[in-house]
Amino acid sequence: MSGHGLLNEARQSDRTHWLHKRYLIVDDLASLRDVLRASLQKLGATTIDYASSGREAIALLIKKRFDVVLCACHLGEGSDGQQVLEEARARELLLPSGVWVMLSPEQNTESIMGVAEQQPDAYLIMPLTERDVIARLALIWQTKRLFKPIDAAFAEKDYRGAADECETQIAANLPHETELLRLKASLLLKGGEAEMARQCFERVLLGRGYQWARAGLAKIRMANGEFEQACQMFQSVIAENRLYIEAYDQLAIAHQNMGRSRQACDVLERATILSPNSVARQRSLGQVSLKLGLMNLAERAFRKCIAVGQHSIMKSPDAYLGLARVCGLKNDPQEAMRLLTTARSDFAGDGIELRVKIAEGLVHHESGNAPGARLVGEELEHMLRRGAQRPDMVSCIEMASLMLAVGLREAAVEQLRYITRNNHDNSSLIEEVQRVFERASMRGEGEALIAAARKEATDLMNRGVLLWKTGKALEALAWMRNARTVLPDNLRILFNAAQILVSHLQQSGFDQELANEAGEILMHVDRIAPGQRRFSLLMDQLAKVVPLTPTKGEGQVVA
Incomplete structure (x- = not known):
């Protein structure tokens, strides 16, 4: 028309x-x-x-x-x-x-x-x-x-139901199949149904080589650990359309997952030239540049991130903490401390105090203030002993590096053991842990600790799964509770514990306490690692076992 x-x-x-x-x-x-x-x-x-x-x-x-x-x-x-x-x-x-x-x-x-x-x-x-x-x-x-x-x-966050409705609309509106398949794929990814989303992308590509469909397939391959194949697909998308910015971001992530920080930095720098007003992209560029020691590039990226993120929902403390590190390395500790004060006041809660303290210690250490760095290291050790919630794994590695640098060897090793046990299947993170040991001339000790920690985590997880598969449901539930106590932030153990609970509810009938337990586990996962594919899938399965009308006296599932 x-x-x-x-x-x-x-x-x-x-x-x-x-x-x-x-x-x-x-x-x-x-x-x-x-x-x-x-x-x-x-x-x-x-x-x-x-x-x-x-x-x-x-x-x-x-x-x-x-x-x-x-x-x-x-x-x-x-x-x-x-x-x-x-x-x-x-x-x-x-x-x-x-x-x-x-x-x-x-x-x-x-x-x-x-x-x-x-x-x-x-x-x-x-x-x-x-x-x-x-x-x-x-x-x-x-x-x-x-x-x-x-x-x-x-609107009800029933992404699988919304995806099914897309298919109904496709049957009645074939000329609009491509637009509906694109929406369906995005809904399935939101709901943790990566395999079904892959089928949508492949259906689209049978008719025409849309770049968004190829990029979608590449993201799924990357989520499956096929980083090299994902890299090739993202590079192909960029070669055909240099303005497809999301492909740059995803390509950089794939490079970092393979330990290619220099390539990731190059890709992000190209992307920020094309589209500079992204908080997340400038933050990522700053972080990888800092890791590579490219201080001028890191400073420029962090300052841009702060400027464009002032009123954005994507605003986070990362750019302030990163820029403080840069200032410390450039021997400007006063500017660094001002940034840390801003981070502490603007981002109250969410464990910010511990993260600010880690950055403060690194600023002291990297600007040559050894007594100040040692004092902060001791304060961090006391905070952890008092039960302070640990931050993200990258910050934990930075904390361990600081503790080693200021002579708090025992506390540092304990941090590195914690990181390894709770991320035993994350190869890139384990390699970073080993590099921390090597920089401290502790290569052999690091290799032995990593091997022992990974074995412990694997044994704990496999024993619980075996108990479940052999029909020992109550023993499996008890074992996984113990595993969660020992390794409270191990995603594989948390997801397997939640899966066993949900499967038990599906097979044996609804139980409010077990449903609450599963909900609490999944909420913990979402706090420490938001955006996980299995989270949405398990939340959907849990919702389906909850009675539509709770019986008298029952509470609500924690979700």
Whole structure:
């Protein structure tokens, strides 16, 4: 259908359809809000809300479900349109059928690339005419209307159910099979169904070599540990389209998983030149540059990360801690301490105190303040003895390195043992642990400790699985509880413990205490390692064994 035909259809034959939609206009200029409102009213729209800032927009999106959002890229102070869309996606404030149109007076590549990464349904250059707005909305709705039956399951986080509805829509709308398969694959990945998502990508590629489908397959291969094959696929995508930015990010991750930090750095640097306004990408570039000793590049990346992340949902303490390290290495401890103070105040909670203290010790050590570094090392040792929650594994390695550097050998070895036992199947992390031992001239001791710790973790896990497979359910449950006590942050053990609990509930009937236990394990997994594929799958299985109406006196599953 031509643009004129779509415009006439929107204005005349489908006026009732537009009448019942809920619209949100986001712009800091009242004059533009008025222009857009007039265009929508000519369509027949009556339910129109307005926001003059990113904060107002998010508050409205939390409160209501909108069918169409018209959002300006520039919103004055605070978050910009790109960050509002990024947060809406991350918090699932927009349903699959929801339409998001970005509005901007700019046509420069940097601005367009940043917005494009968030995948709006359209990017319109202002000034706009009524014809522009109406025609583009009508065109978008030709596909988006098919997603409407998927919304209900998505809103309930029933990603498998939403994916099944995609297949129903495909059967009735074959011309739109590709768009529906793309949505289905993303839903399946959210739900932890990687194998089924792979089949969707392969169905798409039978008809045409879409880069997003090839990149999707590569991500699945990488998640399966096939890093070299994934690298080749991402490189192929980039060779065909150098502006497919996500492929750069994923290629860098694959390189790092294979210990190729230099290649990862090169890839990320190329990506940040093309699209510099990504908090996550600049953070990753800063971290790998710091690891390689490329201080100028690390400083530039961390400073950019802090600048663009000021009002972003992706803002985190990592850039502040990383930049503090850079300042320490550049012999500017005063600037480093200022950054650490900011991190401590801006990111209260989530174990930030321990992470700040680790960075503080490294700053002292790397700027030549040996007494200060030793004092911090001792403080960290006392904090751990008092039961402080350990941070992420990379921070734990940094803590162990600091302790070795300041002579706290016993505490450092205990940290490295903890890391190895709780990550016995993570080869790249184990190699990093061995490098820490080697830098401290403890190669032989490191090899022996790693071998013993890995064997202990493997034996604990395998014994529990064997008990379950031989029908000794209660013994298996008891064994896995003990394993979790010994290795509280080992993902394989945690997932296997949860799987045994869920399988027992499926076979023996619902038990509130066991369901709560499984929920608590999975929530712990999501805290220490968010985004794991098995998490969503097991949460879905757990939800299905919970009775729809709990019996009197029963509590709710911890989830």
